């Protein structure tokens with residue numbers, strides 16, 4: 001072990017990560033209703049106290065990103081540690097108050113303790129430990145805590161254009177492994193326009209629900225026959241599902257309007273425009289619809305899919321850090337879900353995903369993370385940061 005890693009190991013106090021996580025859990029930064037400002041103020045204060053230059057970047061009224069920079073001595077590589085401050089709603093059926101972190105054995109419970117306040121707490125504690133260790137680094141360590149990842153990723157999309165780095169580590173649960181790819185999504189809303197009539201004389205109208213039904217059958221056939229063939233080795237296949245449908249207002253009226261929301265999951269390499277064109281072509285290929293079904297609008301999502309080459313030197317650096325902490329080589333994996341990595345890849349920044357916990361408990365009641373994983377994550381983030389920022393460009 002190098003001298004820097006030894007000093008770092010001594011500076012890390014695992015209980016500090018847990019303490020920060022307890023504070024973060026208290027802020028009800030539930031999305032929708034974007035109320036990340038209280039979390040942002042807390043993150044900004046802790047990072048300023050640690051010696052960072054802190055900028056609050058207001059993305060929407062009351063919704064600031066926090067960009068905290070631990071400045072190096074100059075000429076070194078830069079790392080971005082990124083994760084999000086918003087959480088999904090608590091939902092019903094919790095065993096305890098979702099916004100008060102509760103410890104039972106080796107686990108803590110609460111909304112967001114894993115997605116993504118766990119990684120946020122570990123990143124904050126990692127930056128604090130590096131600052132406290134007194135290790136001199138030529139490069140900068142940037143903590144970018146963003147708003148709105150759980151909806152439209154307004155935060156990651158709006159980060160300053162001049163924010164550059166040699167590596168971005170995105171904090172989402174990876175179960176002790178390293179993810180280098182993730183799926184993306186687009187959500188077109190289809191509208192069928194029919195003609196209303198009394199339902200005792202249906203031939204006088206055009207039934208919008210029936211038009212939509214034909215459309216959905218065709219789209220599901222396409223998903224089954226063609227999307228199942230599109231496979232990515234790390235993220236799995238492309239998919240298409242209808243997730244919301246609305247039509248009809250009265251039991252005795254032929255409905256003149258029907259709306260259906262399509263959730264189309266993209267794999268790395270698939271582009272938004274091409275995926276939309278495919279849906280348009282399927283609809284256009286159904287003469288029975290008589291031009292009455294169209295894509296009306298797009299519901300914003302986190303973004304499209306992205307990936308980093310498995311043999312990229314930064315992937316090797318991050319793998320080595322995980323191996324140092326866990327004592328075994330991480331698997332290179334992909335997330336089936338969306339995440340903010342896509343917005344860093346778009347800027348040309350090599351990016352990886354690593355975070356404490358198992359993604360399968362995200363967005364559920366009684367969300368939990370293991371204390372041992374919070375400690376591992378604190379050590380992994382600080383180790384990667386020191387490796388990146390410790391070298392000259």
Ligand SMILES: [Zn+2]
Nearest residue numbers: 115116149172
């Ligand atoms: Zn998340």
